């Protein structure tokens with residue numbers, strides 16, 4: 251069987267000719283090589299010996315309504331970074347707690363230690379040692395958070411921010427719209443509507459079981475009576491008194 255090798259200017263060659271099966275197999279191997287980054291075979295199977303990925307800054311925003319699994323997804327990513335030997339620091343807004351260190355727990359039970367800060371100006375000092383900076387509840391931070399996140403990424407850090415993309419009225423929440431726009435990567439998660447079982451993208455606030463009005467406060471700390479939340483779809487999300495824009 252005679253094979254003809256076609257070469258490009260860089261001298262890379264792919265053989266043509268031979269049987270159809272043979273051509274398919276060579277093309278498959280060629281594409282596999284490209285997918286692996288076109289590295290020589292020896293380099294492809296190098297053992298992990300130091301940071302091998304994410305050496306540039308990167309901003310990943312994980313957004314969605316309540317109960318969509320944002321914290322679970324973030325903790326999953328942090329676990330991977332930890333296995334890769336990266337230093338991870340998780341930051342969350344202090345809100346009603348007075349302690350400096352807390353544990354973030356997802357609804358499925360996953361946990362990670364977190365540092366609490368009063369506002370976004372305290373984040374940079376808190377994460378100097380980190381390769382990976384995780385920020386929880388981005389919607390509760392002040393409007394300087396996007397520029398803090400940009401500076402951290404410029405320093406080469408990987409920044410993962412979670413947050414509610416909409417408030418209980420369905421309106422874009424705080425600084426999250428800007429964060430979503432400047433992110434290098436966005437993961438938008440959905441929950442399940444508690445009325446119809448379809449994918450849910452909104453957070454329904456209920457007070458004594460009835461939909462909360464548009465004039466109820468944006469952020470409730472410490473609760474106001476019998477206040478609960480549900481994930482709802484667009485159709486079943488109710489906000490009495492909200493002017494539709």
Ligand SMILES: [Zn+2]
Nearest residue numbers: 443446483486
């Ligand atoms: Zn629904």
